[in-house]
Amino acid sequence: MLIPNMYYADLKDSYLFYHIAQKTNAYLKNHPDKHLYRMGIGDVSLPLCDAVIRALHEAVDDQANKSTFHGYMPECGASFLRETIADYYASKGVTVSADEVFVSSGASDELGDLLDLFDRKNTALVIEPAYPAYVDANVMAGRKMIHVSSGIENGFLPMPDDRLKAEILYICSPNNPTGAVFDKQKLQAWVDFANKNGSVILFDAAYEAFIEDETLPHSIFSLKGAKTCAIEICSLSKTAGFTGTRLGYTVIPKELVRNGMNLNEMWVRNRTTKTNGVSYIIQKGAAAVFTPEGQKQIKDNIQIYKNNARVLMEALDSIGIWYCGGKNAPYIWMKCPNHMGSWEFFDWLLEEIQVVGTPGEGFGACGEGYFRFSTFGSPEDTKEAARRLVALLKTTK
Numbered sequence: 001m002l003i004p005n006m007y008y009a010d011l012k013d014s015y016l017f018y019h020i021a022q023k024t025n026a027y028l029k030n031h032p033d034k035h036l037y038r039m040g041i042g043d044v045s046l047p048l049c050d051a052v053i054r055a056l057h058e059a060v061d062d063q064a065n066k067s068t069f070h071g072y073m074p075e076c077g078a079s080f081l082r083e084t085i086a087d088y089y090a091s092k093g094v095t096v097s098a099d100e101v102f103v104s105s106g107a108s109d110e111l112g113d114l115l116d117l118f119d120r121k122n123t124a125l126v127i128e129p130a131y132p133a134y135v136d137a138n139v140m141a142g143r144k145m146i147h148v149s150s151g152i153e154n155g156f157l158p159m160p161d162d163r164l165k166a167e168i169l170y171i172c173s174p175n176n177p178t179g180a181v182f183d184k185q186k187l188q189a190w191v192d193f194a195n196k197n198g199s200v201i202l203f204d205a206a207y208e209a210f211i212e213d214e215t216l217p218h219s220i221f222s223l224k225g226a227k228t229c230a231i232e233i234c235s236l237s238k239t240a241g242f243t244g245t246r247l248g249y250t251v252i253p254k255e256l257v258r259n260g261m262n263l264n265e266m267w268v269r270n271r272t273t274k275t276n277g278v279s280y281i282i283q284k285g286a287a288a289v290f291t292p293e294g295q296k297q298i299k300d301n302i303q304i305y306k307n308n309a310r311v312l313m314e315a316l317d318s319i320g321i322w323y324c325g326g327k328n329a330p331y332i333w334m335k336c337p338n339h340m341g342s343w344e345f346f347d348w349l350l351e352e353i354q355v356v357g358t359p360g361e362g363f364g365a366c367g368e369g370y371f372r373f374s375t376f377g378s379p380e381d382t383k384e385a386a387r388r389l390v391a392l393l394k395t396t397k
Helices: 006-010 016-030 050-062 079-091 107-117 132-140 184-197 263-274 280-289 292-318 342-353 379-396
Strands: 101-104 124-128 145-149 168-172 200-204 230-235 248-251 323-325 331-335 370-374
Touching: 006 132, 016 342, 050 280, 050 292, 079 101, 079 248, 079 280, 101 107, 107 132, 107 200, 107 230, 107 248, 107 263, 124 132, 132 145, 168 184, 184 200, 280 292, 292 323, 292 331, 292 379, 342 370, 342 379
Parallel strands: 124 145, 124 168, 168 200, 200 230
Antiparallel strands: 101 248, 230 248, 323 331, 331 370
């Protein structure tokens, strides 16, 4: 008799964003005339930039001709894209080699797949509030977890504690959901902690392109000692609008060794066993992101999302609501008014002003009483949502 993975029984009843979709769909079914102002799931609203679209079309044409046709791609990524990404790191003052860069179908996929590198006996540490997939992927693997809570008292940026014993450390900066960003000193403390304890940091840098304060680290590899303790996972989803196109990249330094095993070499073996590579067409489109033209165009799009953030921050400032994030990240993390629970606040906004956000409780127990807004909506919807939010919250004062 087949035995299923019984650890799935330990998962919560429904994934956070699936539960939000159920609630919003039920509301629309009962109120078909209403327009929802969606600032919950962090999906982008702007199309791919012209440089990417042109590259995608050219790549499609390549596939129509025998002389330029591509079949299976290298499992770890095409050399032209791996080299382009290594050059992008160099432009940020960080040295990585092309064969330390691995092209993936997206950061979410990679964050789950990378767990293949680690024995189930290892303990994973998650700083909460946290992206739910960090927790769920480890629950599915049957791995013991440590949940480190953060809050207003530490700016949602907790520091390492020698009493903590974990081999896998999740750090997301700029953070999803809080928008908080580790400065170099605080992130260095985590790097030193990892090296001291033989741990490995899974550094989720999906939102590095939103950093505008250049004193903050875009990459963990800008810090001393990071190449012996960290793996960096990046994404073009929010950087360049690839949420539906799907491409990310991961950097695993050759210096990263544990118990005589080289994790870079292990990942090459994993990818060549478990994948057939990312589509040539998509990789050509991704390479266009890193051209001067592509960089200018994606930065223009990012600026639109950052303007959305400013609109929301000004709205919250005007009514004295505490929040963090927004400036260096595409998320705003606000404190619910009048001691409301986060799901209570979700239902209230949906029913009263048709604004959809994300309840903080869905990111961990310490997220209760907080609420996340995504800034990836249209400027028009964001302005109207902000207006409605101010009008509603003024009634609670």
